[in-house]
Amino acid sequence: MKTLFDKIWDAHVVQNVEDGPTQLYIDRLYAHEVTSPQAFDTLRDKGIRAFRPERIVAMPDHNTPSDQQERIDDPVGRKQVETLQKNCEEFGIRHFAMGTKDNGIIHVVGPEKGLSLPGMTIVCGDSHTSTHGAVGAIAMGIGTSEVAQVLASQCILQQKPKTMRINIEGTLPKGTTAKDVALYIMARMTTSGATGYAVEYAGSTIRSMSMEGRLTLSNLSIEMGSRAGIIAPDETTFAYLKGREYAPKGEAWDKAVEEWKKLYSDEGAVFDKEVTYRAEDIAPRITYGTNPGAGIAVDECIPELKDIPETEQAQFLSMLDYMQFKPGEKLEGHPVDYVFLGACTNGRIEDFRAFASVVKGKKKADSVVAWLVPGSWLVRQQIIDEGIDKILEEAGFELRLPSCSSCLAMNPDKVPAGKLSISTSNRNFVGRQGPGARTVLASPLTVAASAITGKITDPRKL
Amino acid sequence: MAKQKFNIIESTCIPVEIDNCNTDLIIPARYLASTTRDPKFFGDAFMHDLRYDSEGNPVKDFVMNQPQYSEAPREGVHEIIIGGQNWGSGSSREHAAWAISGYGVRVVISSSFADIHRNNLLNCFVLPVVVSREFQQELFATVKADPSAKVRVDVPNQTVTNLSTGHSETFPINSYKKYCLENAFDDIDFLLSNTDKIEAFEKH
Numbered sequence: 001m002k003t004l005f006d007k008i009w010d011a012h013v014v015q016n017v018e019d020g021p022t023q024l025y026i027d028r029l030y031a032h033e034v035t036s037p038q039a040f041d042t043l044r045d046k047g048i049r050a051f052r053p054e055r056i057v058a059m060p061d062h063n064t065p066s067d068q069q070e071r072i073d074d075p076v077g078r079k080q081v082e083t084l085q086k087n088c089e090e091f092g093i094r095h096f097a098m099g100t101k102d103n104g105i106i107h108v109v110g111p112e113k114g115l116s117l118p119g120m121t122i123v124c125g126d127s128h129t130s131t132h133g134a135v136g137a138i139a140m141g142i143g144t145s146e147v148a149q150v151l152a153s154q155c156i157l158q159q160k161p162k163t164m165r166i167n168i169e170g171t172l173p174k175g176t177t178a179k180d181v182a183l184y185i186m187a188r189m190t191t192s193g194a195t196g197y198a199v200e201y202a203g204s205t206i207r208s209m210s211m212e213g214r215l216t217l218s219n220l221s222i223e224m225g226s227r228a229g230i231i232a233p234d235e236t237t238f239a240y241l242k243g244r245e246y247a248p249k250g251e252a253w254d255k256a257v258e259e260w261k262k263l264y265s266d267e268g269a270v271f272d273k274e275v276t277y278r279a280e281d282i283a284p285r286i287t288y289g290t291n292p293g294a295g296i297a298v299d300e301c302i303p304e305l306k307d308i309p310e311t312e313q314a315q316f317l318s319m320l321d322y323m324q325f326k327p328g329e330k331l332e333g334h335p336v337d338y339v340f341l342g343a344c345t346n347g348r349i350e351d352f353r354a355f356a357s358v359v360k361g362k363k364k365a366d367s368v369v370a371w372l373v374p375g376s377w378l379v380r381q382q383i384i385d386e387g388i389d390k391i392l393e394e395a396g397f398e399l400r401l402p403s404c405s406s407c408l409a410m411n412p413d414k415v416p417a418g419k420l421s422i423s424t425s426n427r428n429f430v431g432r433q434g435p436g437a438r439t440v441l442a443s444p445l446t447v448a449a450s451a452i453t454g455k456i457t458d459p460r461k462l
Numbered sequence: 463m464a465k466q467k468f469n470i471i472e473s474t475c476i477p478v479e480i481d482n483c484n485t486d487l488i489i490p491a492r493y494l495a496s497t498t499r500d501p502k503f504f505g506d507a508f509m510h511d512l513r514y515d516s517e518g519n520p521v522k523d524f525v526m527n528q529p530q531y532s533e534a535p536r537e538g539v540h541e542i543i544i545g546g547q548n549w550g551s552g553s554s555r556e557h558a559a560w561a562i563s564g565y566g567v568r569v570v571i572s573s574s575f576a577d578i579h580r581n582n583l584l585n586c587f588v589l590p591v592v593v594s595r596e597f598q599q600e601l602f603a604t605v606k607a608d609p610s611a612k613v614r615v616d617v618p619n620q621t622v623t624n625l626s627t628g629h630s631e632t633f634p635i636n637s638y639k640k641y642c643l644e645n646a647f648d649d650i651d652f653l654l655s656n657t658d659k660i661e662a663f664e665k666h
Contacts, residue, residue, distance in 0.1 A: 014656075014659050014660055014663045015656070015659055017638050017652075018637075018638070019636050019637040019638060020636050020637065020638025020639065021636070021638060021639075023653070023656070023659070025660070025663055025664075034494050034495070034555075035494075035554070035555065035556065037497040038497070038499050038556075041499060042650065046650070046654075048654070051657070051660075062494075063495060074495070076495040076496060077495045079495075079497060080495050080496070080497055083497050125554060125556070126553075126554055127552065127553050127554040127578060129554075140578075141554035141578050142554060142578065142581075143554055143555075143556035143559065143578060143581060143582035143585060144556040144557075144582075145556060145582065145585035145586065145648075145649070145650070146581065146585065146649075148650055149649055149650050149653055152650055152653060152654060153650075153653035153654060153657060153660055154660060155653050155660055156649075157638075157649045157652065157653070158581075159636070161577070191482060191548065191551055192482070192547070192548040192551060192574060192576070195548070195551075195574065195575075195576060195577055196577060222552075222578075223552075225548070225551065225576060225577070226577075227577050227578060291482050291484070291551075312481070315480075315481050315482070408486075408491045408553075409490075409491050409492065410491050410492065410494060410495060417516065427484075427486070427552060427553075429484050429486040429487070429552060430486070430487060430511070431486065431487075431490055431511055432486055432491075435490070435511060435516060436516065
């Protein structure tokens with residue numbers, strides 16, 4: 001009786017260090033420009049090569065501009081992107097360069113190219129590596145020292161986390177998406193509710209969720225504190241992966257699927273913690289504070305001070321002070337300055353379809369600046385192939401180039417100080433979208449509705 | 463980053479009483495584009511947007527700028543940060559651990575740490591010490607009432623003691639990591655010493 005997590009973990013144990021961590025073999029290391037340069041320096045210090053370069057895939061995404069990709073104007077960012085390319089050449093690592101059709105946000109590109117597969121162990125120096133867990137893999141964010149460890153040995157030393165199963169049962173109400181499910185879970189269990197655990201998402205809502213939705217949900221596991229958010233692979237997973245560039249082909253595919261079908265938590269497997277939520281309780285969500293757990297349904301009011309536990313009141317007030325909101329305030333109808341569709345959270349084709357379904361035949365509010373940024377060149381091409389770009393254009397929107405863009409203010413797409421942004425990204429931290437910027441997290445549907453009205457808008461009412 | 467062996471640290475503390483202090487606060491993203499390993503660069507960026515306003519002037523009432531806590535860490539002085547719960551949540555950026563280490567801090571005490579950041583601290587030879595919520599609150603009270611109060615972190619015995627009250631707690635750390643901290647031994651050295659096991663694993 002094993003959990004899915006245990007099955008994959010156990011298959012990758014090189015050794016268990018006595019009263020210490022597990023030495024875990026890593027099938028796939030992803031590297032981006034921000035968290036890898038010092039790791040490559042470590043290898044040079046030690047005079048060693050990459051141990052298994054064929055298992056590593058690198059691409060820049062954080063510093064990439066979304067308006068043009070001929071150049072990076074910021075010399076520091078430019079150097080970081082160039083350093084990644086040089087390091088990949090020196091160490092013999094596959095590199096998807098900026099502006100090429102292979103490039104995009106690492107957590108969008110990995111699954112869509114079939115580089116992330118069921119049963120794998122996957123790591124990257126990026127907390128949103130949890131995304132890849134949606135294909136049925138153990139995928140975890142790591143630090144730069146650990147990136148160096150994997151470069152040097154294809155292994156990391158990790159304490160085995162506890163396991164938690166989050167069951168979502170039932171049919172999601174109209175206008176409610178995987179993003180809303182994640183924001184709901186965080187509000188219920190707080191942003192540290194799953195710290196120390198590897199989460200498995202299960203239940204009928206997950207089984208009927210699209211692959212893109214699952215990737216969104218797994219992506220946000222880290223915002224609940226969990227490094228890994230895994231979903232058992234099924235026909236949806238196999239259909240998504242089949243024919244992808246690096247997925248197995250022909251006989252190898254059939255054999256792989258047979259193996260992948262064994263990847264589920266056994267009946268009776270025991271989790272350290274198990275929680276169940278009902279899909280019908282979930283509505284379109286927004287955040288009002290400066291952590292993703294500080295959220296409400298879009299038509300609810302911010303809690304009153306008396307409803308907040310005494311020990312958390314100071315932080316509650318300080319969050320609202322930064323956000324320029326008041327206890328008890330209703331945010332629906334509150335003007336917004338910026339809208340952002342994209343990021344490793346919601347930069348996939350389904351997110352653009354959802355956004356387009358709302359704005360079709362309508363016009364963007366003149367008062368808002370909108371950044372619509374596909375998660376990869378493949379996504380961008382699909383948007384064009386499906387004619388979604390035309391719908392967006394007619395509604396007054398411009399489709400930009402693949403990048404992490406406005407998710408974290410490491411490229412030109414920064415929200416100015418004091419401005420309010422409604423965003424499909426993953427974090428509403430102080431200064432996350434730019435120093436002094438204020439961020440409300442929401443789904444592509446809610447962001448689209450808000451882009452049309454220029455105000456925080458319930459997508460069910462537009 | 464510098465590796466310093468751990469034994470017993472007795473030091474005054476900086477109380478950073480912020481719950482859910484995420485790694486974006488510990489070091490804002492714009493400092494992440496650097497390819498340097500210079501500890502000073504990251505130490506200067508530590509808590510930057512809380513320490514300085516948008517013009518670069520120190521924010522007077524932020525704890526690290528208050529005269530009683532502003533002295534740069536050195537032996538016995540400000541080597542310990544007492545942080546709020548869920549310390550280091552959010553981004554996996556090890557730059558946050560480099561910022562703490564670069565500033566000169568050797569120990570962070572909190573009632574809970576985010577998983578990735580805790581590993582990053584250990585890999586950067588900064589010791590994360592987990593204490594009970596009650597003891598954390600006691601330490602905040604002590605250090606705020608008397609900035610010269612010292613806390614003792616005894617790695618061999620895995621104890622943390624409030625020297626003003628004599629109250630003490632033990633903290634968990636596995637014996638492998640303890641060995642690493644006491645001997646300035648790296649995970650990467652360990653992994654490189656057993657590539658035979660890795661190759662054997664790959665064969666089966």
